[in-house]
Amino acid sequence: MAETTAVRRPTLLLAVLGLLTAVAPLAIDMYVPGFPDLGRELAAGEPAVQLSMSAFLIGLVAGQLVIGPLSDGLGRRRLLLPGTAAFALLSAGCALMTTAPLLVAGRFLQGCAAAAGLVLARAVLTDSFPRARLPVYFSVLAMILGVAPVLGPLLGGVIVAASGWRAVFWVLSALGLAMLAATWLGVPESLPPARRSPGGLRPAFGSMAVLLAHRAFTGYTLSLGLAAGAMFVYIGASSYVFQDGYGLSSVQYGLVFAVNAGAMLVASASFGLAARRIALPALLTGYLAIAALGALALTVQAVLAPTLAGTWLCLAVTLFGVGGVFPAATTITQSIGHARAGAASALSGAAAYLFGALAAPLSGTTVGAMAWVMLASMMLAVLALMLARPWRPVAERSFA
Template identity: 85%
Template structure:
């Protein structure tokens, strides 16, 4: 491969791929503080307003499953540039939406377009890098993904307070245009024609089937999706648990949420450092074990003697474990599927958001329900990891 200036200076590439990865997760909940005003202005019920978020998540999953494998045949840049442009355009359409049904439709298409940056950032890194550097770069993306959902409502609250809910989508429009310029200038094509998969649409989508037929790959994907489901259950139920259950104010709950997010960031940073010295499957096993034990402790104390401190500590431990699972599984699955990096990225990203969307409605509004649903999700993740057999010497040699 001919080394390009961007390749020699990966920090410049990461400076663009990081925001491209974050923009869709940021758009999921950035407008949540504006839900009441949105409902009044569009004469929409609460379920109709919440449907706009579900539509975005469905679009995000569908977009990844289409764009990822297509990029293996067409190249990354041919889809990344128009996808980013479409995200900016559709954000403006959402800002102008006159009715709730049109907003829901716009959010679905916005999610489809936003999936381009999310799925192709991982594929570009897989194309460009290998060996010990790759886990470090995936840990950076994982930390960015951990920050985006936390910053979303906080930043959205400031914008909504100043200018209303439509201003959130105008802000996303502006961000999309900035990312479009950055992508055009800073992300060269990473998949040369000689390495692309021939065969058109049928071959592109068939590559996902080929990957899922591999026991190890399917097991890791299921482990990732289940861990993501546990995280989304926490996101959906934690405000009720801490504010209604323990009587915390909104500001106090924000502090709890921020500390738990910091635990996820610490796990991602720790993974990037540890992956230089330890096998990634071994690290994944350790992180998932920590997460599962934290959730088991949460369920026990929720049943016997729930306390604010106990709940907070158990959740921080759980989220620390989950925070390490994301970059570890991404590193493994992208390495297994290196020849089909777009399809591999689509399956890992699609699984995370699909399982999250399915699990979130099960979160309930009580500590006990949240704890046991999270425990079930992480138990499934452990079972999936065992099915993937992370102790196999062949996989371990691939990452050291």
């Protein structure tokens, strides 16, 4: 069992890691309220504007897959500091772009840089605290991941209304500078040289291959990614379903979205408490079952007689389950890959955003289309969990 690094100020460290975790999901959708103005100013159609978001997600996946494994050999701070500095610089660059292709390229690079904070926050957490405490801390990060996508469009709407879409990227640049300062002061190197793996790209990517060869790790990672796919389908389709389908105003839709996000927060918070009494694989199985049953109920009521109340309730149940899956699966995968925390964090984080990017375009604009895709994603997540065989104790055992 790998030792952990002594932490002098755990509260400060957790606060900074929370900031590092929040910035990437904020950067995904803060500028969405400015899409119409952005398209007019850059003479770009809707597909080109949407491509700028997809480019960021692709960069986020690619960056995690490179930065996470490399940090196992080079250390965390050596990549975290330049990564956060690059995010601040590239955010400012996005604010200055004059054409849609340049913005798409800038967003891809911005996503690569944002990946540093996202992937290394989980790795630092794994390095720094005993495994028995990880469920509590990962539940905090999961709550942040649940809140950030809700706050993003709300904050972005205020900024766009006051100063235009470019101001969103200036704000992100300022957040990047704050993140850089906080990291410099509050995040010590958590992986001393004695615990690092041999450097270089080949061993780094080799460590990911070793992890993927571990059946339990792969199963839990796929479960996490597929559950994230269901959440991204909801995010992509819910505005059409509730505003166009059920006739809600933007304010009323905001309330629905906030309540459903609250369900995710409750699940994430409850996970930290429940993990003290219930084995992690059993807890993950329970959350995944709740999410799958919610998606099944959503599909049944969509086929029979979809209603506003029924759709809202089924989605709240599904998202409650997903909110528990995130910290549970993350804790387990980081425990299995404790000796390769960077590579483990890269694979689980990349899976979540990769499946999200793949599933979101399939979300459709009706409750029926949304329900069927969410159900398919959750059923595949259940099958992936069977691959992990959560009833076997080996699922939680790490290896060197």
